[in-house]
Amino acid sequence: MTDPLVIFDLLLALAIVALAVAALSVRDLYAMIVVFVIFGLLSALAWVRLSAPDVALAEAAIGTGVTGALLLKTLHHLRFASGQRSVSMTPTIPVPTGVMLANAAFCGLITLGLAVAFLGAPSAGPGFDTLVAESMPASGVDHPVTGVLLNFRAYDTLMEVVVLLAAVVAVWQIERGLSDAPAPEMGEVWQGFARLALPAIVVVGTYLLWVGAEAPGGAFQGGAVLAAVGLLLLLTRAYVPQPHHRGIARGAFVLGTGVFALVALLVAGGGRVAFEYPLDHAKTLILLIEGMVTISIAVTLAALFHGREPVALRMEDRHDT
Amino acid sequence: MLELFAATLITLGTVFFIAGTVGLLRFPDIYCRLHALTKADGLGLALVALGVALLAATPGAALRIALIWFFIAVSSATCGHLIARHARLAEGGRHD
Numbered sequence: 001m002t003d004p005l006v007i008f009d010l011l012l013a014l015a016i017v018a019l020a021v022a023a024l025s026v027r028d029l030y031a032m033i034v035v036f037v038i039f040g041l042l043s044a045l046a047w048v049r050l051s052a053p054d055v056a057l058a059e060a061a062i063g064t065g066v067t068g069a070l071l072l073k074t075l076h077h078l079r080f081a082s083g084q085r086s087v088s089m090t091p092t093i094p095v096p097t098g099v100m101l102a103n104a105a106f107c108g109l110i111t112l113g114l115a116v117a118f119l120g121a122p123s124a125g126p127g128f129d130t131l132v133a134e135s136m137p138a139s140g141v142d143h144p145v146t147g148v149l150l151n152f153r154a155y156d157t158l159m160e161v162v163v164l165l166a167a168v169v170a171v172w173q174i175e176r177g178l179s180d181a182p183a184p185e186m187g188e189v190w191q192g193f194a195r196l197a198l199p200a201i202v203v204v205g206t207y208l209l210w211v212g213a214e215a216p217g218g219a220f221q222g223g224a225v226l227a228a229v230g231l232l233l234l235l236t237r238a239y240v241p242q243p244h245h246r247g248i249a250r251g252a253f254v255l256g257t258g259v260f261a262l263v264a265l266l267v268a269g270g271g272r273v274a275f276e277y278p279l280d281h282a283k284t285l286i287l288l289i290e291g292m293v294t295i296s297i298a299v300t301l302a303a304l305f306h307g308r309e310p311v312a313l314r315m316e317d318r319h320d321t
Numbered sequence: 322m323l324e325l326f327a328a329t330l331i332t333l334g335t336v337f338f339i340a341g342t343v344g345l346l347r348f349p350d351i352y353c354r355l356h357a358l359t360k361a362d363g364l365g366l367a368l369v370a371l372g373v374a375l376l377a378a379t380p381g382a383a384l385r386i387a388l389i390w391f392f393i394a395v396s397s398a399t400c401g402h403l404i405a406r407h408a409r410l411a412e413g414g415r416h417d
Contacts (some may be wrong), residue, residue: 187406193399200392 009049016042029078033071040064053216054145057208061224066301069231073305080181140282142214149218150286154264154275160220161256161293168253168300175308183237194236201229209294213283219256219290223297230302241310249303256296260289323375330372337365351408359401363394 019039026032040063047056082092132144132152139147149157205226212218233239241249263285264275272278277285344357370390377383 185410186403189399189402189406193395196395197392 005049012042012046012049016046029075033068033075036071037064037068040068054218054221057216057221058224061221062301066224066227066231066305069305070307073307076184077181077307138279138282140277140279140286141212143212143216145216146212146218146286146290150289151275151277151282154260157293158257158260158264161260161296164297164300165253165257168303171304171307172309176311177308183235186235191236194232194238198229198232201225201232205229205294205298209290212290213287219293220297222290223294224301226294226298227301227305230298231305234302234306241306243310246310249299252295252299253303254296256289256293259292263289327372327375330368330375334365334368334370334372337361337368341365352405355401355405359397362397366390366393366397 016039019035019042023032023035023039026035040059044056044060044064047053047059132148135152136142136144136147139151141147141150205222205228207222208217208225209219209222210217212222230239234241263277267273267275267277267285270278338361341358341361344361345354348354348357367390370386374383374386377386
């Protein structure tokens with residue numbers, strides 16, 4: 001007997017592929033972003049169907065929410081820079097053929113690597129489920145995904161946090177000062193919504209972080225939700241980044257990576273392997289790392305949305321204050 | 322009995338979603354489309370949430386569904402307002 005949900009799954013898979021094709025083929029950048037966001041939401045649904053709610057949460061919060069906001073912000077900037085309402089896919093300055101070929105080669109290599117990994121993986125094997133389940137008592141947490149991410153494979157997670165740090169460092173190197181594009185005027189209803197939503201988002205983000213020890217959730221999902229607080233504050237202009245806040249921001253950027261690496265080094269210093277947390281303190285250490293990483297992720301994503309280092313400009317250079 | 326009632330509510334909610342989608346596709350301009358979408362989705366979501374909450378195992382889960390409904394309702398109303406406001410300003414119409 002066929003599971004009726006198979007039909008739903010097939011439709012979902014078809015819709016995801018169709019949306020991916022549409023996102024690549026549509027010529028208007030705004031339409032492209034909208035299609036991309038819908039693509040992300042359906043991907044999150046697909047992860048739910050694959051019984052991976054952790055990945056679904058991350059996809060919905062980071063892959064769709066924050067990335068969509070970043071893309072829309074970029075489009076706002078492009079529209080202002082080009083002076084046109086609809087920005088076309090075709091770049092005004094032609095891309096050098098060498099760059100295009102290099103990009104094509106890298107994309108091809110990634111696809112090839114994925115294909116090799118997929119074909120090389122043992123099909124229908126037991127996977128690591130039993131191994132993880134057996135080791136769970138040693139991890140200090142009750143949720144297998146958190147156990148794997150923060151304990152068994154903590155090194156990979158540390159590298160992911162470093163990638164975010166590298167991204168914000170690069171953005172601050174490239175873009176400084178104040179945005180030329182005027183902030184969109186959103187009206188009073190939106191301000192009221194922000195006042196209502198802000199405290200709720202703080203609670204939801206913290207809840208996602210806390211619940212990560214025993215249920216789907218964790219630092220990346222909680223951090224992305226908390227980053228939404230930063231986005232709301234920046235959009236309502238309740239918070240305007242000031243040059244003298246850079247020290248605090250830099251501290252928040254490196255906090256997660258720093259605490260993560262420090263814990264690993266201290267554990268390693270006690271005659272253990274790095275990330276081999278002592279069992280009595282495993283949960284405390286994991287929560288400490290996750291808490292600090294959440295702060296870093298939230299501040300970093302909000303800073304990426306702001307998209308520039310706030311530096312003091314000479315008064316006559318100021319476009320908007 | 323409870324399951325039947327919940328299924329009826331969810332089905333009714335889905336009908337509203339379909340009506341909203343048809344309205345989005347068929348109505349002539351952005352304001353009519355927004356009208357169809359926000360009204361239908363608001364009621365549709367409320368019915369689906371009520372149906373799912375009836376099936377929820379614990380009061381905590383039901384409370385979470387209620388919270389999710391509340392925030393989606395508020396944000397979709399705000400989104401509708403923002404889109405309509407933006408469309409009006411883009412038309413160069415009156416400022417409200």
